[in-house]
Amino acid sequence: MMKNKxxxxxxxxxxxGYVEDPKRNESGDMYELRVRFKDHxxxxxxxRYVTARDEEGKGGNVYVSLKKSSKGKWYCxxxxxxxxxxxxxxxxxxxKASNVVQANDTDLPF
Numbered sequence: 749m750m751k752n753k754x755x756x757x758x759x760x761x762x763x764x765g766y767v768e769d770p771k772r773n774e775s776g777d778m779y780e781l782r783v784r785f786k787d788h789x790x791x792x793x794x795x796r797y798v799t800a801r802d803e804e805g806k807g808g809n810v811y812v813s814l815k816k817s818s819k820g821k822w823y824c825x826x827x828x829x830x831x832x833x834x835x836x837x838x839x840x841x842x843x844k845a846s847n848v849v850q851a852n853d854t855d856l857p858f
Contacts, residue, residue: 760833761825762797764789767814770822781814783824799829
């Protein structure tokens with residue numbers, strides 16, 4: 749979610765639908781959320797929401813999030829890599845080799 753120049757909220761994800769009511773155990777703790785996709789919904793997600801592949805062949809993913817609305821109802825959203833708000837999100841930088849802990853380092857904390 750971001751604000752554009754006109755101070756309107758734009759989103760990086762599209763609403764898919766509400767999730768089935770959570771299953772709870774005897775003590776009332778939630779232990780399962782289920783999402784059901786129909787075949788045409790999966791085809792639509794593959795057609796519209798697959799991320800681009802890079803030169804190494806990485807990518808080609810569909811990201812689905814389960815979120816809770818402000819009214820307490822669970823819903824499902826899918827990341828839209830082609831949304832205007834997604835274009836404004838900077839790519840996560842890859843860690844440099846100097847920042848990665850090597851297995852043979854002698855100053856490991858454990």
